[in-house]
Amino acid sequence: MRIVVVGAGLGGVAAAVGLHRAGHEVTLVERAAELREAGTGIVVMPNGLRALDALGLGEEVRGHVVHTTRGGLRDWRGRPLLVTDLGQAQQVVLTPAMINRAELHRALRAPLPPGLVRTATSVERLQPDSTGVTVISEGEPVARADAVIAADGIGSTLRAQLFPGHPGLRRTGRMDLRGMLPRPPGMAPDLLTSQLVDRRSGAMFGLFPVGEDRLYWFTDSVLHGTPPGADEARRQMLSLMADWHPLVTALIEATSPDDIYVDPIARLAEPLPSFATGRIALLGDAAHAMSPDLGQGASQAFEDAAALTHHLADAEPADVAQRLLRYDAERRPGANRMMLAAARQSRLTSQTGIAAWLRDMLLRAVPSRLATRQLAALWQV
Secondary structure, three states: OEEEEEOOOHHHHHHHHHHHHOOOEEEEEOOOOOOOOOOOEEEEOHHHHHHHHHOOOHHHHHOOEOOOOEEEEEEOOOOEEEEEEHHHHHHHOOOOEEEEHHHHHHHHHOOOOHHHEEOOOOEEEEEEOOOOEEEEEOOEEEEEEOEEEEOOOOOOHHHHHHOOOOOOEEEEEEEEEEEEEEOOOOOOHHHOOEEEEOOOOOOEEEEEEEOOOEEEEEEEEEOOOOOOOHHHHHHHHHHHOOOOOHHHHHHHHHOOHHHEEEEEEEEEOOOOOOOEEOOEEEOOHHHHOOOHHHOOHHHHHHHHHHHHHHHHOOOOHHHHHHHHHHHHHHHHHHHHHHHHHHHHHHHHHOOOHHHHHHHHHHHHHOOHHHHHHHHHHHHOO
16 A cells, blocks of 8 residues: 655654555655754653554664653652652553654664655645545645655644644643753762652753763743743743752753753644544644643654554555544544643643642642552553
8 A cells, every 4th residue: 555654753754664564655755854853852651662662663762761760740949749669660561761862763764765755845735535645745746645644743734734623733831941961970860750840930840861871851931922042041941940959950051052942832722523534644743732741742653653553554545544543543532631631730730829839738648659550550551
């Protein structure tokens, strides 16, 4: 079967590899001039690791499983609020993997023959008919397929074409600042895999190890107006977090603005009514763009890729529409629940004032064993 995957992000590449290995004639179309992924670190949750295993892509990522025993939420000074035992959670499910985003992208695309990739091609619309789908770029047909996978990201133009009545993205009014740097010698491990929250400002700081010698950190704070550049955003965070745990400002100060990424946080305003229509399916952020609060964006895309590969494995062209409905039935309920759960988590951690004070009191009262069970349950999705 001829399948076109539009968008060569992490999810699109994983789907292209899976479908190629299943025996289909795959073309991966990417608007950029070359295949690459910019950014800092990325968390692959246990459910994402299982999906990569199903695609035969998990081995490389499993070498980056996080090796630490404690996690959870802390206040801005580093004092525990909700403690989770990652070692105990690992006895139920695997722990997450933390990997450099560019390194992960290289590992995922390695099995894909270069001849299947078409770069510098911006897909502006799809033209379906009774026998297939024509892919249109710059007003001209560039490919003909039995099925198309739209993996064109959070600002998906194909999603807007398929669901013109959907409200699309909605900004949350918050800003994501991310950086990566060498791990300072002698750094105490007490804040690794923890998230610090401030009930005064509603801001958050999170930290993960990347391999043995690097650290990935991120902040989540209120966005006033247009997102600032990396240097200005860095200054704003240093001012906002001046009285936080000293490690927070030390790590932000030690990170060059060239290694910092700034994005306004956005999510789908409401869940899509379907992840498939006819011979076209949506994958990843195009289907279920969510806030980053649960770290599930990439893992949900990998689950999409694995499900699409499974349902299209032995399909013939006449089967496509029915097979994609099965994909939708499998993936949409869980992915939409995760999208709403991430929004709830964002509201929980960004609270301020009395509501945040009550939140902190309640979190401190939750036994570590119960928090660990809830974490394991989340990772088993």
